[in-house]
Amino acid sequence: MSVLPTCLSGFTVIPIAYPSSSHFIYARAHATSKSKVLKPNNVLPEGRTLFLVNVPPDATERELILLFKHCGTVERVLFDLNSADALAEHAFDSDEEMAEAAEKRDAEAPPRKKRKLQTSEPTPPEVIPLPSPSIRTLHKTGSCAHLIFLDSSSLAKALLPSTSPKPWPSSEEPRGLSHYMAKYDNERPPLDAIKAHADSFMERFEFDLSKSKQEAKYRKGEAIVDEDGFTLVTRGGAYGQTLGGGVGVASKKFMLTGQTGSKRKKGKKKEKDVFYAFQKAEKQRKAILDLKKNFEADKERVEKLKESRRFKPY
Numbered sequence: 001m002s003v004l005p006t007c008l009s010g011f012t013v014i015p016i017a018y019p020s021s022s023h024f025i026y027a028r029a030h031a032t033s034k035s036k037v038l039k040p041n042n043v044l045p046e047g048r049t050l051f052l053v054n055v056p057p058d059a060t061e062r063e064l065i066l067l068f069k070h071c072g073t074v075e076r077v078l079f080d081l082n083s084a085d086a087l088a089e090h091a092f093d094s095d096e097e098m099a100e101a102a103e104k105r106d107a108e109a110p111p112r113k114k115r116k117l118q119t120s121e122p123t124p125p126e127v128i129p130l131p132s133p134s135i136r137t138l139h140k141t142g143s144c145a146h147l148i149f150l151d152s153s154s155l156a157k158a159l160l161p162s163t164s165p166k167p168w169p170s171s172e173e174p175r176g177l178s179h180y181m182a183k184y185d186n187e188r189p190p191l192d193a194i195k196a197h198a199d200s201f202m203e204r205f206e207f208d209l210s211k212s213k214q215e216a217k218y219r220k221g222e223a224i225v226d227e228d229g230f231t232l233v234t235r236g237g238a239y240g241q242t243l244g245g246g247v248g249v250a251s252k253k254f255m256l257t258g259q260t261g262s263k264r265k266k267g268k269k270k271e272k273d274v275f276y277a278f279q280k281a282e283k284q285r286k287a288i289l290d291l292k293k294n295f296e297a298d299k300e301r302v303e304k305l306k307e308s309r310r311f312k313p314y
Helices: 061-067 083-108 152-158 177-187 191-214 252-257 277-307
Strands: 011-017 022-029 049-055 074-079 143-149
Touching (some): 049 152, 143 152
Antiparallel strands (some): 011 022, 022 049, 074 143
């Protein structure tokens, strides 16, 4: 049996043992470029970041943390992220930390006496979500990952060559064929769950629609009064004003000329050439005779061109 190298092109070889197969992960310390060393927003700190290559496609953040748990505390795991994505995630994490700190301060502050406000506004109905079991996210084959440790000593331990393959941590999330079966079932929830989700969504939609109508400026059945106190007369139909009709906005032409609408010019009525049936038949017969006459004239012209040898069909 050939001995596996412990180091390959500057990467430490980390053998992984599965129940029925094996895998190899290549690791080295993350090196930051000179242009990014002095930047304060660098989310991959040099000296604490481990760069991994050929990470299993079904690996999760929890499994990588458990795999390197013996080396030290893992602060964060980033999968296949460039600097922009990593920066966005770092900003999102920092926002979450600030929000948690603010909630903690509010919890530690002495409680204030709150007045009980009696609100008659109805609470909006909640939308029942579809069932979504936890399924692992698959990555590309040969993907990369960055592990950020809490201290630099953990990084040095992780780069030590291992003498035996490390067992891959087990997880509750399905793997292999079970993953695709769970994904298939997740994309096709039961009909009762779909019905409950659709009914609750429609209830929320109707609630929002009725609320928007109540908050609208012009309501059906109510008189519209302007700033000067005049009631705007609108189309009312058969049951009084402001019912069933909309508000018409005056056009610029109406404001300048006072004309309510554009008058269409009435054209002169054309007299009918064909009134009786025999006139229609005579008109059709004349059109056929003219067509035959033109056809014969074209034939004579073509024959003359052929005789003069100047026939150019195209």
